[in-house]
Amino acid sequence: MPLPFLTADRELADRAAESAALPYDEPDHWRRPYRPGPWRVGAAAVFLLLASFVLLSAMIIAMAGSPPGALTVAAVGALAIAFALRLLRVGVWVSAQGLRQVHLLRTTTEPWHAIASVRTRQQPVRWLGLPRTVQGQALIVERRQGAPLRALVTDHSGDFLTRPAAFERATDVLEAWAAEYRP
Template identity: 85%
Template sequence: MPLPFLTADRELDTRAAEYAALPHDEPDHWRRPYRPGPWRVGTAAVFLLLASFVLLSAMIIAMAGSLPGAAVCVLVGALMIAFALRLLRVGIWVSAHGLRQVNLLRTATEPWSAVASVRTRQQPVRWLGLPRTVQGQALIVERTQGAPLRALITDHNGDFLSRPESFERAADVLEAWAAEHRD
């Protein structure tokens, strides 16, 4: 049975490998030069599933007549949905303006003029963001002034675990963006 969405995915991989074939031709739009990985998407899907159960329980509690309890459940469900959506946005975003590192609780933007170099380096990296570290590759941004940023992406984070070719492609695209816009 042919699955057309799989061939479209491979075509997108082929086009994304080339710098000029990014999804948008407008350099002013913020975009992520890689797709979220299966670990990140799976975790977000689990939180969305749990949020649906919490919201269903809020409806049952509201029908039973306890509105304060239902309000608490709706609030918890809304927080779980917000967490899942923010988890999907975590990563590196680039535009002609600079480099944006989106984390769960904060976002840091560096203009290209403040970036001295973007390169990969072998170093201990966190495995799926947990405290445990393993030897791996990390994409490091060195600034013209001040300390370098913490590792942007690693080959053991939620986007690239067990996908080394995707990590290499994303690192190459980010290095190309830095080389083009830094000058």
């Protein structure tokens, strides 16, 4: 069933993204220049659903009279919620200070003056982050000193699988940020 209010919102966001490469009034705030993809949002929703069942079982265990067991199960539910929220934050974030790559367990931040180039190239990429590789496009950031960063964005990641136009738009915006703030 089509939801017209979602379609209109998406069209407005697409028009704003096309009208300006850097459509933000406050460049000092960290922001992701693209929306999380349906695969990433779906996985987070599954973990939140699982967390709701785990927390419901913690409540039942607490009412049955086993507080230590209930606390253990509630902690597992809280970890599932934290994992789902972190999964939604995974991606590339930009600001006037630099470029930030957020992973599940670590975050890498590079200031703009330490980045030599930001470009898209064809290479083998991981499909949905799994060990299987396929031929695809990746956004590569080369540092002035040291090894290049891992591929920031790929067209087969959880954000851009089956959305090639969104991948092109996101890489264009990231390259525009680099052109604007890299010395």
